Amino acid sequence: MAAFDTLFATPLLGANLGTGRNPELEAAALLIAAEDRAGQRWSKAHGYKGYTSYASLDDLTRRAPPFADLAQRIDREVQLFARKAQFELGRRKLKLDSLWVNVMEKDAIHAPHIHPHSVISGTYYVTAPPGSGAIRFEDPRLGLMMSAPPRKPTARLENRSFVDVQPRPGLLLLWESWLRHGVQPNRARGRRISVSFNFRLD
Ligand SMILES: [Fe+2]
Incomplete structure (x- = not known):
């Protein structure tokens, strides 16, 4: 081994898809948010400031072509992630689940959580006005870490206990589904729109 190694990697992949803004996807997302009554009810009942289709719709890629296009691009990056993280998949494949x-409206947050039963999770940012909540x-x-000292504010990414990533339109992030993450309060005046997803082993 080297004189100083860093063990147990926590991979995070960031990729810029397209040119940034994706008005077709933004329009499709806002239309679904306006029409999905079950999702609106669920969001309200769970104190979500805004709208999520998480609990109400499982067919976005069949409802609107911009979601199908996005899913294809995400799939390519997920396969890249698997290669970089050196997953031993055998004959199995990572599939969109x-x-x-x-x-997210102003002041919306998302408490820290993991995505159980999935392998890779991620988010693609559609709209992120200045002040949009970072993903942590x-x-x-x-x-x-009972007695571990805190790390310097200037510590390298791999030495930090918390890493914030500021969303920007067109940014795709991928991580392993066991990695805890949450969204900091959205201070933007406008909406912060993202598409999240899980991949499982098929
Ligand atoms: Fe999440």
Whole structure:
């Protein structure tokens, strides 16, 4: 081994898809948010400031072509992630399991969580005005670090306990589904729109 190695990687893939803004996808997302009564009810009942199709719709890629296009692009990046993380998949394949849209209004947050039963999760940012809530990733070992000192604010990414990524239109992020993450309060005046998804092993 080297004199100083860093073990147990936590991979995070970031990719810019297209040219940034995606007005067709934004329009499709807002139309679904306006029409999906079940999703509106669910969002309200769960204190979600805005709209998510997470619990109400499982067919976005068949409803609107911009979602199908996005799913294809995401799929390519997921296969790249699997190669970079050196997954041993054998004959199995990573397949899109679920995909949903999130429209966050001002002050919306998303508490830290993981995505159980999935392998790779991620988010694609459609609309992210200035002040949009960052996504915050947590070191998954935090619960074991009884006496570990905090890291310097200037510490390299791999040494930090929390890593915030500021959303921007066209940015795709992928991570392993066990990695805890949440969304910081949305301080933007406008809506923060994202598409989230899970891949499973088929
Ligand atoms: Fe999530």
